[in-house]
Amino acid sequence: MAGLSGDPSVLRKLNSAAVLQVLHGALLPGTAGSGKAPQAAAMTLTEITKAVAFSRPTVEDVVEALLEQGLLNELQPTPSRSAGRPARRFGFRTDAGYVLGVDVAPEWVHVLVADLVGTVVTSHRAAVSRRTDGPERMAAIRAAVAQARAASPVGGQPILGAAVATTGIVDTTGRVVRADLPGWTGVNIAEGLADVVGAPVAVENDMRAGAIAERWIGAAVDADNVAYLHAGLRMGTGFLIDGRSPRGYHGAAGEFTQTGGKRALKAFRRLLDHLPEAGPDQPDAADGSRESVESLFVAAARGEAAAKAAAKHFAHTLVKAVEGLIVAIDPEVVVVGGSLALAGDIVAEPIRNHLASACVFPPRVEVSPMGDDSVALGAVRIALDQVEARLFLHDHRQ
Template sequence: MEQVGTIQVRGYNLERTLSAIRSNGPSTTTQLTQVTGLSRPSVNSLMTELIGLGWVEVIEPVLDGQGGRPPQRFAFRSGAGLLLGLDIGVHRATALLTDLSGTVLQEREVAVAPDLLPPERLAVVDRTIAEVLAEHGRSAKEVWSVGAAVTGPVDAAGRTSLFSPLPAWTDVDLVAHLGATFDCPILVENDVKLALLAEHEWGVAKSARDIVYILAGLRTGAAAFVNGDLVKGHAGAAGEIGRLPVVRWHKAIGILQGDRVVADAADDAAAAAATFDLARRGDADARRLVRQYARAVATGASALVLTLDPEVVVLGGGNTPWSELWVPEFSAMVGRSVIRMPEVRVSTLGSDHVARGAIKLAMDQIVVTHLTGGVRPAHPQGVSGAKAEPMLG
């Protein structure tokens, strides 16, 4: 136990130092001691280890021509490896290839039929992965970590054994399937939870620690941060409040499908967009449907706000481009239902927000695997997913 504790403390300090370099850019030893609060000898020792692991490189000082020699600086080697983020949804599959800092290098999105069975859906995912790697001229061996998003509660083994909107997906072992291609950590998590991770890392929730995230699109779902930690629950089902019929989330998107709109719409997304567009042009019936939709989403959101008392509620998903039409009604209803009204923020991330959350999941996992020998640091960042084996090599 003492050895594990030492590894955790060392891993936490490595993670802390690396995070300082990633956040602040090339830094000197003096700057790192100020930011981390660690002693100079400790920082020097940690930097030696980070350089040896390939995470950090030394930027040699340039003489200033006045007899002085600037100190060395240390920079994060974001190009040392690749991360892969996957979003395996009902209607599409997305693959995102980034460097170690999360900068997008290649992206591909493919539409899929909602009734596609696992063998065909996995074949689409495999082709999409192969295409993004080939388009960037890289191989699977260069990927340091893979994060994947699926719909439904994800358990500790990375499986949606309780239920999933994906047909026959509860029996799929995605970690094992991807493991045939990648010799690196592979983590699977619920798509709404990963959308929240993306918001916390790159979006409107970046500074918050207590967050309720509402996905408002073809599906309505929720995820939460409490004191900076992603809430998963005992079996990964935390946030599935939409399963309660009284919440009406399972019918929310259907509210937007008035008879007049559906007649001309190709699918659910088109019907919703048509209703929002009519409402934007002042159509009274469409505006009534939009208000009803906002109230349906607000019902579940109010229950979560009362339960968790978040600092902020973030709204994301496919219906946010029309936020000016329904968010005021949503906020008003939540405000009438709760004790303390949190700030409501609308996501500014694009349609790849779930895949970006998968990148964040992969990013955090390589820190654990590389810096702590697979032992999560004593002060974790609150990210969890499928258990992965330490990277080989």
Template sequence: MRPPAPPTAQSAPRPAPRAFNQLALGSYNEKLVIESIREAGTLSRVEIAASTGLTPQAVSRITRNLLTSGLIVQDEGRSAGAGKPRIPLRLRPDAGYAVGIHLDPWMITAVAVDLCGQVVARRRMPLEAPRDPDWCLAQMAALAREAAAEVPDAGPVLGYGAALPGPLDRRAGVLLDPPLFEGWDRVDVGAKLSARLGSPVVVEKDATAAAIGERWLGAAERAEDFVYLYLGAGAGSGAFLNGDVHRGATGNAGELGELCAPRPRAAGDDDVPRSAEECAPISTTLARVRAAGLPVPRGEDAYPWVCARAAEGDPAVREVVDGVARVLARGAAGLVGLFDTELLIVGGPAVLPGVRARYLDVITAAVNTFPLAHHVRTVRVAPSHLGEEAAAVGAASSVFHATFTPSLKAGRRARN
């Protein structure tokens, strides 16, 4: 193995966001403190000042306000040598909750999540056949209300998030004829859900929502830039780049499609290039295992059954799983080459425990072999913290992200 290159201006770690003590003394600095505590788990006031660049006076004022509002709490002091013990501060889990809803071709999932990412309630409804939009939206709203009703001690629900398959117009909250959703062209999901729930709804592409959830729940482990490879009914990706979620101009960044093809595919009759069929990993795996003659059950137990057979070492099933994983790994290598990240998260409903190790092994080999720059970086491939409910938990986390994450993007005004 080649020795690592010495640090350069290009390879130096990205500095943490620094505070603007004079130019942005309002919500940005408060969010910066919350973000620092969230990533570390607990921090003293001295540590907050060191990590954010805020003055001790500013940290004292902000933490006093956050304690008064109930967003953070103090733990017992810890000794730091001579002088007064440092008092750790942490987020209060029950200070706020969010509800996330995920619409999948075969399942509607709703979860309620506390401020520290713990799922406190969940609801699931299998979809046995394609359903019309109005019926699905009614069920999504009903499941979301049920999850919200189970929040402990009727805690405050800060908002609702919806994770949807692409393509979509995120700014308008409109779903744009996604694959496997017949009759869903230009459905105004955001506005219709908002009307049913009586609350604004944050709309995200499912893979982007999963990336946001990973960032929020992963804390310090996910503080660096990363790409999230989301595998479920379809395959897509979300990304955190330069410290913030990357959505693209319309919210559709991260489509995998032709990145997975081993060579350019022929156009169809309408002259539109076709994506690799492995970009629908669950249905492709089930179809190939059935074609191999195995007695795959029907319904929502089918894919878990296949994954269990793979874990048991069934050679026919493992051959199918490996074949699908190899094609998706080419797409993962393309993403790593495109974004030049050193962390790739793999998750979603297709990555159940029985096949997780196979996916991780195949993808790790690809992303550290195929890209041209593989000699100068080692990409770490890690399983998602979120499990098969990644998109739903991510949808809930998108509410926290929008509420508490510091950003200096256009539209924010500094307060003197």
């Protein structure tokens, strides 16, 4: 067909979106989110015309407009032995803009700046206290975002979108409707970051973001039905059904039950009794800091008997607390994330064994390669989804 017919301004947007999507999809896979960029792939005008099924003049006009907008690159032509000029080649500009992914945990703010295919260019982490009140925590997030932006090689390119993954339950406006952190309930994160980001800000629960990251570049790549178990200084679950993350009526889908949450918290406190003794230059293990909790799971992975037994007992208690959720969603894969992932198969084994008897169809159990970073990376993916929905004119809802 010779392009779409109708209102000219709408047609230009639709045609531009179609060409952009084809060239974006032509990127050769890399390890997005890890800092390694996908390899640039290019297409000729003839190849683009065939892919979008528009007329060649339409494609030429669209490509020239996208070049002027800075969304495409014209790459060096491929050397040819035939006579005549080599065909022009075009590629999607991954650095035409950037996104922010922010993890708001009880004891830190982690900000990632990534390009338009998710390659991380800057990572900034700032410590906060679990006792920090709402306004002070919001100020810390704003400061961390500003510092990450200042340290990023974005030049004059814009921030096109951002997503914040926070502990607690949030509504669709970006407001925290329930949280255990002091003064955090009622805070509208999207509004609080609007001026410092300068682009649309999506806000999501941290465990939901972790599940999204695992499906994107983690232990559940290409799995549409996923359960995510995260444990460390924060605990929770997230899940995907048919590739989407259901929110539920109040945005609380996937939360611990009251009984399950108490059981998991009691098991975690018991776990702290087995923390390795701190060395002279290490934080006191009794403080339950991120480093000390991680040290226990690392000790378990090394095979130290006490740490190994404590980690296995905790993992078994944790999966019992959420077995109802896992049975209900019938996942293909259960991902073990957070600091708990540092113990590897030591904790995956009791979870796997329990689910083998609890589930009609036992899922496979995998250990996250990202640990705590999965939440910030999930926020990057959410931000990219929002930006791509605008660029490609899709109606995208998680």
